Amino acid sequence: xxxxxxxxxxxxxxxxxxxKSLKASETTFKIxxxxxxxxxxxxxxxxxxxxxxASIEESKKSEIIFLCFPLxxxxxxxxxxxxxxxxxxxxxxxxxxxxxxxxxxxxINSKGFFVGGHPMTGKEVSGFQNSDSLxxxxxxxxxxxxxxxxxxxxxxxxxxxxxxxxxxxxxxxVHDIVVASVSHLPQLLAVSLINSASLQNNDIHFYDYAAGGxxxxxxxxxxxxxxxxxxxxxxxxxxxxAFDSFxxxxxxxxxxxxxxxxxxxxxxxxxxxxxxxxIPKNRKGMISQLFDLFVFVKDQPGEISKISTALYKQNINIxxxxxxxxxxxxxxTFRLAFSKLEEAKLAKKILEEEGFLTNF
Amino acid sequence: xxxxxxxxxxxxxxxxxxxKSLKASETTFKIxxxxxxxxxxxxxxxxxxxxxxASIEESKKSEIIFLCFPLxxxxxxxxxxxxxxxxxxxxxxxxxxxxxxxxxxxxINSKGFFVGGHPMTGKEVSGFQNSDSLxxxxxxxxxxxxxxxxxxxxxxxxxxxxxxxxxxxxxxxVHDIVVASVSHLPQLLAVSLINSASLQNNDIHFYDYAAGGxxxxxxxxxxxxxxxxxxxxxxxxxxxxAFDSFxxxxxxxxxxxxxxxxxxxxxxxxxxxxxxxxIPKNRKGMISQLFDLFVFVKDQPGEISKISTALYKQNINIxxxxxxxxxxxxxxTFRLAFSKLEEAKLAKKILEEEGFLTNF
Numbered sequence: 032x033x034x035x036x037x038x039x040x041x042x043x044x045x046x047x048x049x050x051k052s053l054k055a056s057e058t059t060f061k062i063x064x065x066x067x068x069x070x071x072x073x074x075x076x077x078x079x080x081x082x083x084x085a086s087i088e089e090s091k092k093s094e095i096i097f098l099c100f101p102l103x104x105x106x107x108x109x110x111x112x113x114x115x116x117x118x119x120x121x122x123x124x125x126x127x128x129x130x131x132x133x134x135x136x137x138x139i140n141s142k143g144f145f146v147g148g149h150p151m152t153g154k155e156v157s158g159f160q161n162s163d164s165l166x167x168x169x170x171x172x173x174x175x176x177x178x179x180x181x182x183x184x185x186x187x188x189x190x191x192x193x194x195x196x197x198x199x200x201x202x203x204x205v206h207d208i209v210v211a212s213v214s215h216l217p218q219l220l221a222v223s224l225i226n227s228a229s230l231q232n233n234d235i236h237f238y239d240y241a242a243g244g245x246x247x248x249x250x251x252x253x254x255x256x257x258x259x260x261x262x263x264x265x266x267x268x269x270x271x272x273a274f275d276s277f278x279x280x281x282x283x284x285x286x287x288x289x290x291x292x293x294x295x296x297x298x299x300x301x302x303x304x305x306x307x308x309x310i311p312k313n314r315k316g317m318i319s320q321l322f323d324l325f326v327f328v329k330d331q332p333g334e335i336s337k338i339s340t341a342l343y344k345q346n347i348n349i350x351x352x353x354x355x356x357x358x359x360x361x362x363x364t365f366r367l368a369f370s371k372l373e374e375a376k377l378a379k380k381i382l383e384e385e386g387f388l389t390n391f
Numbered sequence: 392x393x394x395x396x397x398x399x400x401x402x403x404x405x406x407x408x409x410x411k412s413l414k415a416s417e418t419t420f421k422i423x424x425x426x427x428x429x430x431x432x433x434x435x436x437x438x439x440x441x442x443x444x445a446s447i448e449e450s451k452k453s454e455i456i457f458l459c460f461p462l463x464x465x466x467x468x469x470x471x472x473x474x475x476x477x478x479x480x481x482x483x484x485x486x487x488x489x490x491x492x493x494x495x496x497x498x499i500n501s502k503g504f505f506v507g508g509h510p511m512t513g514k515e516v517s518g519f520q521n522s523d524s525l526x527x528x529x530x531x532x533x534x535x536x537x538x539x540x541x542x543x544x545x546x547x548x549x550x551x552x553x554x555x556x557x558x559x560x561x562x563x564x565v566h567d568i569v570v571a572s573v574s575h576l577p578q579l580l581a582v583s584l585i586n587s588a589s590l591q592n593n594d595i596h597f598y599d600y601a602a603g604g605x606x607x608x609x610x611x612x613x614x615x616x617x618x619x620x621x622x623x624x625x626x627x628x629x630x631x632x633a634f635d636s637f638x639x640x641x642x643x644x645x646x647x648x649x650x651x652x653x654x655x656x657x658x659x660x661x662x663x664x665x666x667x668x669x670i671p672k673n674r675k676g677m678i679s680q681l682f683d684l685f686v687f688v689k690d691q692p693g694e695i696s697k698i699s700t701a702l703y704k705q706n707i708n709i710x711x712x713x714x715x716x717x718x719x720x721x722x723x724t725f726r727l728a729f730s731k732l733e734e735a736k737l738a739k740k741i742l743e744e745e746g747f748l749t750n751f
Contacts, residue, residue: 235569307585339693
């Protein structure tokens with residue numbers, strides 16, 4: 032590897048996870064970090080970075096610079112640092128909006144190189160303390176350009192692969208259109224939906240009757256505006272276009288209902304169902320299909336132990352496990368999942384012999 | 392109990408679950424059922440009903456009649472059966488739209504009694520084979536009127552309580568407004584969202600980049616139109632009102648973005664976050680708060696067995712369990728939940744002694 036060191040500016044959830052993941056993969060290059068002193072001390076003492084940087088500018092001594100601050104700060108640092116780079120440096124950000132970085136880059140006369148990056152992963156919690164060497168495993172890492180002129184481009188690609196991520200290339204503009212549609216618009220819809228639900232009748236607590244769909248659809252409405260402010264500012268045009276596209280569909284559906292055109296509405300549902308089913312199912316990062324088995328359990332200590340031990344004895348690996356519903360004092364239903372249909376069938380047999388009620 | 396028998400018309404998910412749940416609670420009255428012959432034979436052989444009815448009209452011999460067909464068929468049967476009832480009969484439906492039943496009831500000159508019902512529970516699967524004696528446990532059962540003149544009204548209330556449900560009274564009109572807002576509108580938004588996302592660019596598979604929020608928001612878009620057609624037809628007015636209320640919010644947010652009024656947009660987010668946090672958390676029917684512990688496990692047989700057995704030995708009851716993320720070949724993170732903080736702390740200690748990495 033031609034890269035002797037990398038610098039990570041900002042050791043939050045993403046930056047910290049990059050460092051931890053690379054450390055876990057036995058790299059030959061050094062990892063430098065920049066953040067608040069207390070975070071740097073933690074990272075050093077946990078052997079997550081090799082050395083701390085005294086300033087952002089010192090990152091120039093590394094070939095590859097990961098810019099991992101929040102969006103607004105990343106953009107500010109990018110404008111300051113990029114003009115100072117030389118031809119040995121590649122700078123890459125990890126922000127959720129991409130075109131603005133390319134626009135800025137085009138204004139700058141830099142001897143260095145830039146590649147836009149957006150790792151499609153995350154957690155509901157943030158900060159170094161929640162960073163995790165496995166955060167990128169099986170996730171998609173979007174890159175918005177190729178920089179084949181950069182002397183260590185192959186090393187950069189190898190580093191992203193070392194994180195466990197799969198690389199997809201999208202142009203920065205297409206990236207911003209896609210995330211406006213599948214991330215930014217849904218956030219704003221969730222905010223609109225929950226605010227609209229409570230407008231109508233102050234005497235009734237609508238939320239007491241919120242079914243699963245409503246809960247699912249408004250879950251992201253709990254997000255803090257802090258992370259959204261700069262995204263909305265910096266991707267305004269694409270977000271408004273996504274609004275228009277949504278509104279067009281929404282108005283069509285509204286007028287089909289108004290006019291009682293239920294056959295055409297059925298087509299809308301059918302199209303939505305087909306499209307929804309296209310979404311890759313591996314929500315937890317699983318690549319291959321799993322086979323489910325449902326097991327009914329009593330609400331008492333030892334039930335899970337009994338299930339898992341019985342399967343372990345037959346060397347069956349439970350790939351996923353989820354308690355679907357519990358009734359306190361009575362029992363609940365577990366979903367277990369296995370790699371192979373035969374395993375699921377064998378598990379059913381074993382658990383029924385143990386006295387459990389099961390169902391595919 | 393004054394009730395000698397109940398009749399359940401339609402032994403699908405809801406009707407079948409009512410029968411199973413009442414059978415499990417050792418009732419003194421008989422349970423009659425009406426459905427297709429093959430379903431009735433199954434229900435009889437599983438001792439879920441005591442006798443089969445040869446016709447819908449035969450249900451008049453029971454004091455209480457549960458009308459558990461799909462919405463459109465329930466409404467049709469309601470119109471036919473209600474005029475024939477006498478003063479010993481109480482008919483109750485279980486449909487998701489309520490005002491239409493009251494409108495029909497007011498047109499009918501019946502000697503019997505009617506109470507509208509809507510059990511707020513369900514599964515993603517339907518039919519008798521998926522019915523479940525625990526379906527109503529801890530769920531809300533909406534009743535749209537009180538029928539204190541009915542001689543066995545207290546028995547009816549007791550029967551609903553025997554299902555394990557909690558009763559909330561809402562007027563039929565308010566019910567229809569609430570469900571339009573928290574159930575019907577979200578369904579139509581999900582359909583609009585997923586259809587709009589794919590309009591914009593045919594070359595790029597938007598869904599490949601669908602983040603958790605988009606997946607959550609469009610999950611219900613997989614529902615079949617069959618169950619929605621009659622709901623949309625019969626609750627049209629309230630659904631269109633919910634559309635207007637949503638559109639009003641949505642347009643406000645759109646214009647705040649257009650005009651860069653981010654402080655006011657922050658208020659919208661803050662209001663949404665607060666309202667979202669008001670939604671009861673017991674998504675799986677749990678009444679009380681649980682205490683989470685996160686455990687990192689390797690992807691190999693026996694890990695769950697090790698965890699659950701270690702906790703069982705100390706008599707600790709795992710109340711909830713969920714695999715949050717797995718990385719094939721490496722490992723994953725489990726969320727375990729306990730009734731008490733002390734139990735969660737003790738579990739942490741026990742599992743760390745067993746060599747697991749844990750985190751609150």
